[in-house]
Amino acid sequence: MTETKKKLKKTKDFEPDLLVFCCNWCSYAGADLAGVSRFQYPPNIRVIRVMCSGRIDPSFVLKALKDGADGVLISGCHIGDCHYISGNEYALERFEKMHKILIKQLGINENRVRLEWVSASEGKRFAELITEFTNQIKELGPLKN
Amino acid sequence: MARYKIRQSAKKNVDELIAHKGVYTTITEIMSQPYINPDRSLEWVPKNIKIADKGSVLYYVGCIPYFNYEFDKIDVIALSTLQIISKIEKEPIVLFKEEICCGHDVYWGQGKLEIFIELAKKNIKMFEKAGISTIVTACAECYRTFKVDYPKLFEDFSQKFEVKHIIEYVYEMWKKGKIEFIGKNESEEGISFTYHDPCRLSRFLPENNAITDNTREIFKEFKKLGYSFNEMEHNKSNSLCCGVNSWMNCNEKSKALRYKRMLEAKSAGSIMLTSCPKCKIHLSCLQDDYEDISSIEISDFSEFLVNHIKVIDSNKNSEVEK
């Protein structure tokens, strides 16, 4: 098998383990709406629900990577929509720092750790986002590569 | 080797003891994985300094670039150290983009020996590949790890690599007559300063180690430049600890200890030098809490020395001798 073929095969067979954090009020509701609307997406994610994206600690992301997650997605309400006024703004601030200083410098592809806002009415977007994220990670291959 | 066993036997979840929610020790663990190749930013390296990925002298930066996550401007230590070394060395200095952690914290803080060994192996491989013979570091913890702990695991480590703290390095160069200390302080009275010996550079080193004395000798020389060096009440191997190492949680007691340390510093001078990034972080952190000690300028050894070092032109020297 040639190198490219090998890689292709790998991409095809590779089922990444993805962790998704959702805030209770918008993004989890968006995921619910994707369900109610039967929007299909790849089955690679596992969702952990927290009350607000402001709760999501960078240490969780690092732990997941350490444990072998191939990608982590943090999601919350759009800026301005946070149920707790400004939690998502802090989440964004922390995320950017973590991304730039920790994730990138560790040599981990930055697309493996993402932050996306999803509102309660964006069921479609949730499904599309997960599809796109999953495909992107499949493209990158396993982290343990 | 008993240290890690104490931690392991403590029954408690070792991760519980770690401060900063385990961020730094977790990245260390991530770095120990065979598939992780860090891509560290070298943005802080000045344009005029040539660096290389192969060569004989390595500047081992340590985890400072990650500390930027919470502690602004801590990379001034790395910058100053690199500037000092590259002033002296003719060849470009080796700097690894993919440098990983020495493993000190997981070993001392959590007793995770396996991860420590993984890191050591990975490090040694990297050193060998780059063909280096000398490792210079400005981090007290990295120093002790390479100097004492690696050789215990890998007997030939000390034969293959010479490990020097930047203090030793500067001291040797000075003694060899390769550098001199310059840059007179113009103020009338002279500036008094003191030095905080990091645990890893004093009592946690084998007794024959001369770093504490080297430091003092250098500082004495600074008298000529208008600085007067004063010892704190506790010094050298009898130093007070900054209260925290290996990202262990700090608490009231360690704060009290640090506060005492700062009072000692205050009565000894207006500048306090140290030579461990974590000591600097923790001592400066306390200054936010207590007004009365906030005036003391806390500076790393390299940061302080970088502007006071001049390379002696060997050609010129020999001419004068003639």
Place this chain on the structure above:
Amino acid sequence: MEGAVLVIGAGIAGIQTSLDLTELGLKVYLVEKTPSIGGRMAQLDKTFPTNDCSLCILAPKMVEVFRNPNIELMTYHEVTSISGEAGNFDVTVLKKPRYVDDEKCKGCGDCATKCPKIQVPNIFDMNLGKRKSVYIPFPQAVPPIYVIDPELCLKLTKGVCGVCEKVCEAKAIDFEQKPQEINIKVGAVVVATGFDMPADELSPRWGYRFQNVVSALEYERILCASGPFGGHVLRLSDEEEPENIAFIQCAGSRDLHEDVPYCSSVCCMYTAKEAIITVEHSQNAKCFVFRHDIRAYGKNFYEFTQRAQDEYGVKYFQTKISTIQEDPETNDLIIHYEDLKTGKFNDFRANLVVLATPLVPKKDIGELATILDVELDKYEFFKEKSYFNKSLSSREGIFLCGFCQGPMDIPETVADASGVASQVATLLNSAKFTQVREKEFDVAEKEVKPSDEPRIGVLICHCGINIGKYVDVPNVRDYIKSMPNVVYCEDNLYSCSSDSQELIKEKIKEHNLNRFIVASCTPRTHEPLFQETCQEAGLNKYLFEMVNIRDQCSWVHMTEKEAATDKSMDLIRMAISKSRLIKPQKEEKIAVIPTALVIGGGISGMTASLELANQGFKTYIIEKEKKLGGNLNNLNILYPIQEDASIFLNEIVGKVESNNNIEVHLESTINNVIGYIGNYDISINDSKNDVLELKTGAIIVATGGQEFKPNGLFQYDGKNKQVMTQLELEQKLQNTDKAWLEKLKRVTFILCAGARQKEGITYCSNVCCGTSIKNINILKELNPNLEIVVLYRDFQMAKKEFEEYYRNRRKDAMFLRYDLDQMPKVTNIGKSPEKYKVNVFDTNLQDNLDFETDLIVLATPMVPADNLKELAMMLKVPLDRTGFFLEAHVKLRPLDFATDGIFLCGVAQWPKNIQDSISQASGAAGRASRFLSAGEITTSGLVAEVTQSKCIGCGDCEEICPYKAIELVETTKEFEDVSIIIKKSSINSALCKGCGTCAATCPVGAISVKHYDFDQINAMIDSYLLEKVKNGGST
């Protein structure tokens, strides 16, 4: 007297009133004609001016209503008769047949999937989307119960089909249902029926009959991500993306020919919003707004319309529309219009036209008015009893709330709703807490210690076939059964049915379980149900965990059974790993001191105080001036009722002074405020400079505002007698000597003097236009020969009264329109008496005019009261950019601060007229009296907590806490040879909302968030990634 209230209409107005009423101790029957609550707000995509997702902020409230034990939700019901009087009404309500048993329906939707009936237009999507004949109006509908459309259903119309009955595993379909009459007894009625937006009733010139002309509400659905086009901006004729989109303002409003003489009040803003969202959605779209006046009177509104233009490139034209025609070939629209800036007639080609059609009373409002025996006004809105109390209908005991009384936007509606709740509570004061129930549990809670071995019970739901068909549930069950600490694990058909609740209770007892997990649908709707079941079995509700294997597994991986099964196993296993670590939590009760402090003794402060005092709460008014009344003291005549301000003022001051529950402190200021909701210690300095200590449970901020003095503008210097502000004119008119008026020949009013600028005061101050019209009319009446010139930019005449008020007085003056780019110039041309020359470019006539005038009146904006910064710091509440107080949420919490226990109303929040100030003041009183009435507050169990030993006192948490629930506490501590001050963070559980942001901010991990703690989340991560077994579900 009945302690229950009937609320008719369950839009945001009805929802908010109902929630507030229950907190005030009253039971609510919430009757809604349609199958779901939510009303118009549920249909909106975003809300202005923050562009919050409408449903995101509404849905939690809808769920709250659904879960509230004291709200009897009667959707798909209608009120048919009412008799009796205030305090004791007998009401008959008709329950319309859903043909679906609401006790049995689980909302799974199998019936709709299988319903063969061709799809029909969905009313919720403004007929743009499609639904079946058995349907749920929208996915988030509350209650989540299906309904059969009897006119479309084949079984009901032709007696064939009945497929739904066969596929419904819950046996909920019931074709035999008949309408049912229900009798209830209530003490008061609140009408909150909202508005309609019937575009098809417009005259043909607006072109609504063309496919690519839509009403604004239809456009909201088009924009919405869950709308008919999934949020893609498409036009109807060809489902292509339109490039040029024209928004037509006042398409029917303010138009006598269309029979809608008033201004609908919200169109300027939602149009700006829709244009902005359009540009955000599709890069190629260009938006053109054909506007009339811009009426952007609320907080950040005017700036929002400016942003639409400056940042989003939306083009605004000042126009009059003559007709809209279709180009039959392209289905584009040709708009014939007059450009009011150039006076020319033009044509504009648009691919899509959005009409800001009038918002009018509900079609059947007349019938309801007859049933209720209340009057309608001339526009057919419900008629208010008096202008200054718009909440009272013509019949005692029947209250009006929201748009059914007249145009208002969402925050005004919410404030109104709280105000109505307060007034209802005052009426039914003696019957409060007689008919509400607090859930009591007969089984004592069993103690669960952290050291106890976890004994976990797991129930996995098939949800009919909704989970069972796509996930191999038995396989999941067997896998979970084998997990450590799982003592009981079973699967069943519907875990949410009432027999399942009995089963759960039984199993908890039988196996002595100390944790319980249900794997079924979403915790957002069902967690409270299962938590209650656990409580009934003596298990602390925080020992329950829920796993969503329907919305996250079966419904989204319908063709991947194996993967969906694996995923279900993982998710349940993760929940188990968390469950082992969860702890029982206590909900503490904190006593509330039943008194209130009202800061400011103007109309808002006085109204709020009276409202509180009449509910029996001791209220202290702190006023910095020598007398009560605030700005009202300076006013002459009140518009639009043309009543003498002093009469109105004296009446209300009289009421305040004679009320035993009110204690007024004049010439007093606040020194210090400490404490938190329910328990404030307030120290004030009174007129004698004595220090007084007060203890109150709530604080209302009603500090009002003041008129801006435009020094240096238009020759104004505060001393010059012939250039004055409106307030100075009013003060002058209060004087009985009006001789000075006789000497005047021409008076010039300059509107927006110092307002709506590019810099400085950028906002529209809402009330100056109305005041000007009033003053013009007064001057004219006093001196009919006087010539009056008004220089204006836009007329702010929103709300149902003002368009007519303006129309009737238009003849009193000459109106010249100026533009911000070409400001009028005023030059002084002579001494004693001063005369001025005015130069203005009139954009209506496109001409430069010069004229002389003897008096210039400047309509300047309202600005905040002085020294608010100090007060804000003391109260720990924020000010906004313009210096007014900043409410907790501009849409849904207009009267609250983020910090519980402190409320705001009146001009302290934003410039507003007296009617709105009164409405807000009753609302603020209502919000405050919720706590005061209950006498205690219950803290949530889901709060953050500081591990003292780990805290390093850095204060980062204190800084970021949005609720100001965190404080640093200093203590001096002795160590061997030093003593130092140690700071520790401390979290007030009465204020904490449990968001957990502090925990993620804390650098050392000293803050734990109950139920979402570090060890719990870490355990889930480990469980997912390290305990993973790829055992491949079913085969």
